[in-house]
Amino acid sequence: MSTTTAAYAAPVVEMTGITIEFPGVKALDGVDLTLRPGEVHALMGENGAGKSTLIKALTGVYQIDAGRIVVSGAEHRFTRTRDSQDAGISTVYQEVNLCSNLSVAENIMLGHEIRFGPFINWPATRRKAREHLALLNLDIDPSSALSSHSIAVQQLCAIARAMVVDAKVLILDEPTSSLDKAEVAELFDVIRSLRDKGVAILFVSHFLDQIYEITDRLTILRNGRLISEHLTKELPRMELISAMIGRSGEALADVEERAHRVASEHDEEPLLRAVALGRDGSVEPFDLDVHAGEIVGVAGLLGSGRTEVARLLYGADRAGSGKLTFDGATRGAAPLTSIKRGVAFSSEDRKKEGIIGDLTVRENIALAMQASRGPWRPVPAKELDAVVDRYMKALNVYPANPNMLIKNLSGGNQQKVLLARWLATAPRLIILDEPTRGIDVGAKAEIQRLVAELAGDGMGVVFISSELDEVLRLSQRVVVMRDRQKIGEITNGPDVTSTTILETIAASGSAS
């Protein structure tokens, strides 16, 4: 792969041409990954890029459809997690996948208990567990229940478990997502000492700072394909982000002239105002104003806290701090209150949180409208028919049959029905989380046009999308998110390009 390979020890893991297909999707398509002893290797990519699938191929959770996995020179076909563990590959999964009702010692040693004849020798097993904990500088009682410890300690217990087998390869899937700064530092100390002992470590994290701090080399995936492998220190942050999201900064800058609408001066009160709104473990406190007739874009990589912002604004999650006012009045924090006061939220996960597949298009449209009226006052059939008819025509829903089950519609048309559902409640503010994800170009343009029209009619819009040029094309102001923080707000103008946003994301990272 790279010419510098020779300078390093022989790889301990070589995955070549790994392909995994799920019904209808190629989750991985000919991906290569090489891990060398004594090296921390980052696996980079946005959600859905195939990182987790690749890890699960290596740990035997998924079976590969094509490709080769060579561990320490021998080719393996893993069919069970046990096979992979026997080959010296240990994994610490994103969620702490241990049994919280068992003791620390049991969680660390299960599968490798010390025996006395047919019996487990508990005192010896606990002693051994204590030794492994000591290697990680963790001084806790091995017989205490795992659930009595903090997530960070549980995470370290998972690592201790991974090291019991004398692992040659340690996979850490988002190990830091639930840790605070001091705990992360502690974890990194442990990772470094393991690295120095010659363990190959595969590290996955959304936090770019951590990638640059701890990893030596990185592999970038996008849409289930291998993009490239680099030495971490040789790859500038900007290029890393571009490679992950699939557009180079220069190419993005060339995007044709957009119809920028200069943000009008807003003297009047904003429609929605969030002051220091935040929630522990979800998103750091942020300020946000949305005026009537304005489209505010929210940009950032996946996992940067975009959806969390939307959920807080809508009241789907209860805010831990800060104040949210709508139309000058403090808002209650429940979805139903939001609907009644004229706020609509079309969520990111169309299938799970949006449509109800086994109901018809007509019923799906009626949902939010009915919710705002309460269960005892059904929407009169005639009125509903009129509403359904109007929006299906206005949004060009195809096929134009209100009695079809919505699950049989294409993604783009499902999205339009969802829009219709919220427009039927006549909202004054609409929050759209990834309204164009996974739908074709034509439908995408149609939805963008609709959003612009709605704002033109005086509706406030919060527009969230991972496609930067889409955000830039539509919004007057762009809020930039990173690592669950609002890191900036850019007023859109002719000289603002996606490069500007990428630079904002990258710059604030190196500054911190």
Next chain:
Amino acid sequence: MSTVQTAPRASRNPQQGKGPRGGHDTGFVARLMTNPVVRRLSDRRLLPVTGTLVALAVILVVGQVRYSTDRRDFLSMRLFSNLLVDNSYLIVLAIGMTFVIITGGIDLSVGAVVALVGLVVAKLLIAGAPLPVVLILGVLIGTTFGLLIGVMVQYFDIQPFIASLAAMFLARGLANVVSVQSLAIKDEGFAALASWKIKFGEGREAWSINLSMVVAFVVLLIAIYLLHYTRFGRTVYGLGTGDNGTAVNLMGLKGSSTKVWVYVISGTCAGIAGILFALYTKSGFNLTGIGMELDAIAAVVIGGALLTGGGGFVLGSVAGVLVYGLIQVLIAREGLDSWWTKVFIGVVLLAFVLLQRAMTFRQGRGAAT
């Protein structure tokens, strides 16, 4: 590198509260709290079992105070001997049920299996089949039902409640097919087994150990070995974590086969209990054991197992059965209608479930901070 010092967050560890804070704590309570046995019993995981033991002690004390006469103490070997004679089948059922409940499942079929096994044993013995073959067959009927439920739960992803409900109807129906009348067992060998006992003491103090007690004791020892000294047993607990076995499987343990095995164990215990019940009543009857599965579940819950899975001890379940049996004895001694037993069991069960709820609540709050 610094050292991570982490105390368990829920600071209910008696050591912490009762440290050398001054002069007043060196008294009885402090000494009591540092006693290793007391410390172990006040561990959060053991708290429900401690509750059961306390309940057991309270009942025994009440009985001793109210029913002892000058000539005879209430608390005696005879009391326990009788208690075990009357309840050893229930102990075996509760032990099997404990395995299932620790994984977060349930087995409703055991009462019906007890009836079916009793009838099959009676029918075969009347037909003249050899006793050892009949007994083994009886146990295997239970095993088969357990396997059926286990396979339905694990490989067809059917709710344990529904799978075992289906098995319950099946077993009860088959019992009715075998006979709708009570079949008395007159086989000599069987009668000899039923009346076999080792006697101790004389006169009023006389007590004995019978075959059912021995069987129940052996089952108990095997269960303790399996649950506490094997990887299988730890996997049983791991399955009760409430994540559908994800953690167990990712840890490289055999989650799926373990899930089948717990039902096989419960079914086998039901088969054994069926034979013990036949020995106890010397007959088979198709209406035997209606609601017996609920008695077993109640005993397991009183014994401190969490119905949501993940916690419980076979010894606790045995204590649960004893509480159950003692309440019956007390009601009888009071001369109350036997229906009062159900009322008291209901009250005790409610109290234990509330205790568990309070504990999981505190646990949840602990995790949030």
